[in-house]
Amino acid sequence: MKTSSRCCHLHICLKKRKKKKGKHRPLFNDCLIPLPHFAANRPKSLLVYINPYGGKRQGKRIYEQKVAPLFRRACISADVIERANHARDHLKTEANLDKYDGVVCVGGDGMFSEVLHGLVTRTQTDKGVDQNQSEAELVPCSLRIGIIPAGSTDCICFATVGTNDPVTSALHIIVGDSQPMDVCSVHHNNIFLKYSVSLLGYGFYGDVLTDSERKRWLGPARYDLSGIKTFLSHNYYEGTISFLPAEDNMGNPRDKLQCRSGCGVCQHKPSSKDTHCEMSEEKEKSDKDGSRVWSQIRGKFIAINAASMSCACPRSPKGLSPSAHLADGTTDLILVRKCSRLDFLRHLLRHTNKEDQFDHSFVEVHRVQKFRFQPRHHELVSLEDLSDPQKKTGFRPICSTATTCNYTSAHSSWNCDGEILSHAAIQVSVRCQLIRLFARGIEEQQQQQQHQCVLEDLCAPWAPEPDTH
Numbered sequence: 041m042k043t044s045s046r047c048c049h050l051h052i053c054l055k056k057r058k059k060k061k062g063k064h065r066p067l068f069n070d071c072l073i074p075l076p077h078f079a080a081n082r083p084k085s086l087l088v089y090i091n092p093y094g095g096k097r098q099g100k101r102i103y104e105q106k107v108a109p110l111f112r113r114a115c116i117s118a119d120v121i122e123r124a125n126h127a128r129d130h131l132k133t134e135a136n137l138d139k140y141d142g143v144v145c146v147g148g149d150g151m152f153s154e155v156l157h158g159l160v161t162r163t164q165t166d167k168g169v170d171q172n173q174s175e176a177e178l179v180p181c182s183l184r185i186g187i188i189p190a191g192s193t194d195c196i197c198f199a200t201v202g203t204n205d206p207v208t209s210a211l212h213i214i215v216g217d218s219q220p221m222d223v224c225s226v227h228h229n230n231i232f233l234k235y236s237v238s239l240l241g242y243g244f245y246g247d248v249l250t251d252s253e254r255k256r257w258l259g260p261a262r263y264d265l266s267g268i269k270t271f272l273s274h275n276y277y278e279g280t281i282s283f284l285p286a287e288d289n290m291g292n293p294r295d296k297l298q299c300r301s302g303c304g305v306c307q308h309k310p311s312s313k314d315t316h317c318e319m320s321e322e323k324e325k326s327d328k329d330g331s332r333v334w335s336q337i338r339g340k341f342i343a344i345n346a347a348s349m350s351c352a353c354p355r356s357p358k359g360l361s362p363s364a365h366l367a368d369g370t371t372d373l374i375l376v377r378k379c380s381r382l383d384f385l386r387h388l389l390r391h392t393n394k395e396d397q398f399d400h401s402f403v404e405v406h407r408v409q410k411f412r413f414q415p416r417h418h419e420l421v422s423l424e425d426l427s428d429p430q431k432k433t434g435f436r437p438i439c440s441t442a443t444t445c446n447y448t449s450a451h452s453s454w455n456c457d458g459e460i461l462s463h464a465a466i467q468v469s470v471r472c473q474l475i476r477l478f479a480r481g482i483e484e485q486q487q488q489q490q491h492q493c494v495l496e497d498l499c500a501p502w503a504p505e506p507d508t509h
Contacts, residue, residue: 080216081215081216081217081218082114082116082214082215082216083116083140083141083142083184083213083214083216083478084115084116084117084141085116085117085118085119085139085140085141086111086116086117086118086119086140086141086142086143086144086186086213087118087119087121087135087137087140087142087143087144088103088118088119088120088121088143088144088145088146089121089122089123089126089127089130089143089144089145089146089147089151089154089155090103090120090121090122090123090146090147091124091145091146091147091148091150091151091190091191092122092123092124093124094124094147094148094150094151094190094191094192096192098190099146099147099151099188099190099191100122100146102146102188102190102206103120103146103188103190103206106206106207106210107146107188107206107207107210110207110210110211110214111210111213111214114214116213116214118144119140125154127145127151127154127155127158128154128155128157128158128161129158130158131143131155131158131159131161131162132158132161132162132165133162135162137162137183140183141183141184142183142184142185142186142213142478143155143159143183143184143185143186144185144186144187144188144213144478145185145186145187145188146188146190147188147190147191148189148190148191148192148193148194149191149193149194149195149196149238149457149458150191150458150459151191152185152187152196152197152237153235153457153458153459155185156185156223156235156237156475157234157235159181159183159185159475160178160181160223160235160474160475163179163180163181163182164178164179167179171225171232172227172230172231172232173230174225174227174230174232174467174469175469178225178471178474180473180474180475180476181474181475181476184218184475184476184477184478185475185476185477185478186209186210186212186213186477186478187200187201187209187477187478187479188206188209188210189204189205189206189209190206192259192260193353193458194353195238195351195352195353196237196238196349197209198352198353198354199238199349199350199351199352199353199359199366199482200219200221200349200366200477200479200481200482201479201482202482202483204354209478209479212478212479212480213478216478217478217479217480218476218477218478218479218480219366219367219476219477219478219479219480219481220306220366220367220473220475220476221237221349221366221367221473221474221475221476221477222237222348222366222367222368222369222370222371222470222471222472222473222474223235223236223237223348223470223471223474223475224236224237224240224346224348224371224468224469224470224471225468225469225471226240226454226456226461226466226467226468227466227467227468227469228462228463228465228466228467229465233456233461233462233463233466234456234457234459234461236346236348236456236457236468237348237349237457237475238347238348238349238351238457239345239346239347239348239351239360239455239456239457240345240346240371240454240455240456240457240468241343241344241345241346241454241455242277242341242343242344242345242413242452242453242454242455242464243275243276243277243341243342243343243344243376243452244270244271244342244343244376245343245345245455246452246453246454246455246460247270247273247275247452247453248263248266248267248270248455249266249453249455249458249460250452250453250460251266251269251270252265252266253460271381271384271385271388272381274342274381274384275342275452276340276341276342276378277340277341277342277415277416277451277452278338278339278340278341278415278416279338279339279341279344279413279414279415279416279464280336280337280338280413280414280416281336281337281338281341281344281373281375281411281412281413282334282335282336282337282411282412282413282414283334283335283336283373283406283408283410283411283412284332284333284334284335284408284409284410284411285332285335285406285407285408285409286368286369286370286407286408286409287332290305290368290369290370290407291305291363291365291368291407292363292407293361293363293364293372293374293398293405293406293407294363294396294398294405295363296362296363297363298350298362298363299349299350299363299364299365299366299368299481299482300481300482300483300484301480301481301482301483301484302481303365303366303367303368303481305365305368306365306366306367306368335406337375339375339377339378340377340378341375341376341377341378342376342377342378342379342384343374343375343376344373344374344375344376344413345360345373345374345376346371346372346373346374346408346411346468347359347360347361347364347371347372347374348364348366348371348372348470349364349365349366350362350363350364351364355392356391356392357392358391358394358397359391360372360374360391360397361374361405366481367472367473368472369409369470369471369472369473370407370408370409370470371407371408371409371411371468371470372405372406372407372408373405373406373407373408373411374398374403374404374405375403375404375405375406376402376403377402377403377404378402379400379402383400383402386400387400387402387403408470409469409470410467410468410469410470411467411468412465412466412467412468413464413465413466414465415451415464415465451464452464454466
């Protein structure tokens, strides 16, 4: 994936700004003036949150050494708050958001989740919207969010920019880029639980996260260890998944049409016409009068995943759903049915190469606007129960045959962007373009070449003077 050419060339031009023979080069801020839309969209004042303990604890150093100098040169003022687990509560109640043009988080995906929840909750509170009502129409946030990657996982930044480079992200903020993004709201019986922008995972990915929480002392290595343990356990879970399919013009998860800067799919919002629900014993769709109805699938699943973006990262360049879109009002629902351990391994390995990870008889994928999940055993399982090794199915011996799975009557848990949900039975609705990021999506090579000519003219004042010697 390619990083934004606009930011790359501004980065190069910035390096060329020098004093030579007593002559001053043009100011960095002056370079942005020739393009009119820069002046209208560029932020002048930012609220910055730094997680000093996230990832490798490099957030403060990255901001002070790489980002803050760029903000100063671009004449952007920044109020910095350096405190862990504080952004959500501060945004909800204390922050005076009227004085800012955007909110920036310096950290990983967890830090972004804090800012997301704080900003969305504050917006709904100010507008009198009850988040506990699953059918309530949420109000889009007016402030854009910037992500300076500094965590152990920076999947959201990678999937929206194409690289995890702090300087590139800072330049996207400086030039005022804007990328809309969908947000999934997650409820349990009209009780709001969480928002999600990347992955909701039940079964395999939920079990990996639950197990890794008991091994936090291992650092990032805990995910690899828990992943191996969960794979060998090879548990499956029974339940019913119901979903409202997306409109036909929204494409499908296997059309190989990837979301890129200026994506045509994301420019078509799904209609808000009324839909109705129709249940059956097995998967069912109605063609009567062309109206969309709910579909239902009952089965035994190793994994149920909902990807609202590609979920690409350096380890998985294509991600869980390569053709998922950032702002089309849908999520890709991936169902992995009970299968042999070897088949599941083949499925997982395809996330790391160019093969179609959906091309298996036990895998199906649907592009949906809403979905519900009901586990077969619907008694409430608390987080305390999930964290108790004696109450949760742990490591089991390898199956004696290749097709054997371990069935557990206990619930799995939902992995919601790296946080564990307290309920297994959930309702999920995709909120189209609820937030905007300081980004522009991933650019293809052709788009980069088109922008290069403009940027060369823009940055001409910084070109090195010819050497006369």
